[in-house]
Amino acid sequence: MYKCEICGDEFSKFQQKSNHIRWIHRRSEVDTIEFRNKLSNAAVASQELRYGKWIEEIVVCSNKNCNNETKIKFRDGKKPEKSYCCRSCANSREWTDERYEIHMKRFNNPNDDYAKRFKNQQGKISNKRIFSSKNERLIVKYFKENFAADEWKSGGCLNVNDSKLVRDMWSDKLKVCFEYDGIWHFKDIHGQLESKQLKDRLLESWCIENDYRLIRIDEDSFENVNQIVDFIYNDVRKIIKHGIRY
Numbered sequence: 001m002y003k004c005e006i007c008g009d010e011f012s013k014f015q016q017k018s019n020h021i022r023w024i025h026r027r028s029e030v031d032t033i034e035f036r037n038k039l040s041n042a043a044v045a046s047q048e049l050r051y052g053k054w055i056e057e058i059v060v061c062s063n064k065n066c067n068n069e070t071k072i073k074f075r076d077g078k079k080p081e082k083s084y085c086c087r088s089c090a091n092s093r094e095w096t097d098e099r100y101e102i103h104m105k106r107f108n109n110p111n112d113d114y115a116k117r118f119k120n121q122q123g124k125i126s127n128k129r130i131f132s133s134k135n136e137r138l139i140v141k142y143f144k145e146n147f148a149a150d151e152w153k154s155g156g157c158l159n160v161n162d163s164k165l166v167r168d169m170w171s172d173k174l175k176v177c178f179e180y181d182g183i184w185h186f187k188d189i190h191g192q193l194e195s196k197q198l199k200d201r202l203l204e205s206w207c208i209e210n211d212y213r214l215i216r217i218d219e220d221s222f223e224n225v226n227q228i229v230d231f232i233y234n235d236v237r238k239i240i241k242h243g244i245r246y
Contacts, residue, residue: 052076063089065135065222088134103189135222136180140169142225150174160202167203170212176232177207179216186218186245204239218243 001010002017006025011017048054052075061068062082070085084090106112143152150171158165169178183189185196200216207214215231221243231240 052078055079059083061085061089063134065219086134088137091133133180133182133219135219136168136182139178139180139225139228143169158203158206160206163199163202165199165203165206174213174232175211176213176215177203178228178232179203179214180219180222181216181243181245182219208238213238213240215240216242216246218245220245 001012002014003010004017004020004025006021009020011020054073055076056071056073057079058069058071061070061084063084066085066089068085068089070083072080072083074080140152140154143150144154151173152169152171154169155166158167167177168180170176179200181200184192185200187193204214206212215228215235217228217231218241231242
């Protein structure tokens with residue numbers, strides 16, 4: 001047993017006694033800014049000795065369609081191979097076959113915490129669009145701001161053959177639908193590919209039947225917003241699919 005010399009209280013561990021003296025009998029000392037800073041600096045020094053010093057650096061976003069600079073913070077000797085400026089850019093990174101296999105192996109394991117967290121999160125946000133990419137949002141914003149007279153819209157659903165079709169962007173005035181297609185349209189990541197491609201075909205059929213032009217662009221072939229402006233305003237084809245994955 002360890003006994004406090006000041007009040008006589010006894011403790012089974014020395015650390016308990018030390019904390020008792022620090023926070024009960026030396027409270028006035030602890031409450032000073034100088035003492036708190038001393039404790040904080042000691043903790044930082046201990047962490048740096050164990051894990052390495054923190055380093056801050058400005059890098060370019062690893063998303064090939066984004067040139068934004070971002071500040072990253074990492075421990076000495078542990079700089080990440082890739083860094084992203086936002087969550088949207090991180091989510092748009094390519095899925096290598098190796099990464100995909102690892103992901104699906106964990107996702108299909110009912111006892112894996114990763115799978116449980118993902119499925120719980122899916123349940124919480126099931127009523128929201130979760131596949132909207134950063135570039136898609138920027139494209140929609142650009143057309144709404146710079147071509148407002150054409151009444152560009154986004155969101156909402158089309159009910160076609162008992163399926164709800166969500167268009168990335170459309171103009172009823174121009175009778176044009178635009179789709180910015182990410183990896184979800186080409187690769188089966190969460191068992192969604194069959195449903196996604198069925199909806200793509202339904203939208204194409206709907207556009208043909210209702211005399212709308214349909215413009216689809218593969219995110220891997222996206223260069224800049226002027227490319228899309230040219231497709232919409234200078235190309236007369238009814239159905240345009242730009243990209244090697246179609």
